[in-house]
Amino acid sequence: MALKERYQNPTVNDSIRLRSFVYNSNNFSNVSNIEKVDIYFLDPTLRSEANPDGRRLVESFDGSLVVAEDVGKYLLEINAVSPLYTIGNYIDVWTMAIDNVEPSSAIEYKFSIYPNLWYTTPIPVVYDFKFHFQPNKFRQGEVKYLIMEIIPNVPRGSDLCAYYENLAIVSDLKLSLQQQCGPCAPKEGDLRLILDEVSVDYREKKFGYYQLDTRELDCGIYDIWFTLEFGTNVYISDRQQLQIYN
Secondary structure, three states: OOEEEOEOOOEOOOEEEEEEEOEEOOEEOOOOEEEEEEEEEEOHHHOOOOOOOOEEEEEEEEHHHOEEEEOOEEEEEEEOOOOOOOOEEEEEEEEEEOOOOOOOEEEEEEEEEEOOOOOOOOOOOOOEEEEEEEOOEEEOOOEEEEEEEEEEEOOOOOHHHHHHHHHHHHOEEEEEEEEOOOOOOOOOHHHHEEEEEEEOOEEEOOEEEEEEEOOOOOOEEEEEEEEEEEOOEEEEOOOEEEEEEO
């Protein structure tokens, strides 16, 4: 059983992290109460005029099972065990009271459960990945997300490309950040290492997101690189540059 985000191609018997982020005037804000989260399977055989997307209730979770990770950041982890969960499309409906005045609202999100990724080949996995990230400049004091993209280095438009894209989606992605040596930086590499293979915060298909806080970082040029792991293979990207300026 693997632990995956909703957009990380979960399969049957995986644990799935379902998240809900709540903002008020562009700031993370807590709601008054989360009453429940209902999981519906979208069954094409049940579509009707009264039920156009074929919703069938799979599970209902009391709001007490939802974890408040931080202000306005909520997490529900479900176990997509068979035969309760099958391959297909789902909706998670969060019933929450924003405040003590307005009535409760039902907020809907989507996720899918995919078939297992089987593949046969006469040779081991030998292809490579490229890594792209943005932005590459931060003003000192900014707190915002780095966006990382994993690009398979295989022929585009082929079944092999789709296979490697799915490998990237389900694999662990980590990043490292090290200040380049200079007049204001120590010579020892370990003292200049700011992030050492830390896992990204969130995954969305072939993208990864990490919130970088530059408030305590010095201005200058930093080396940034990425590590992707799956099976017995470990891919480490070339070092790229990120600038923090005043």
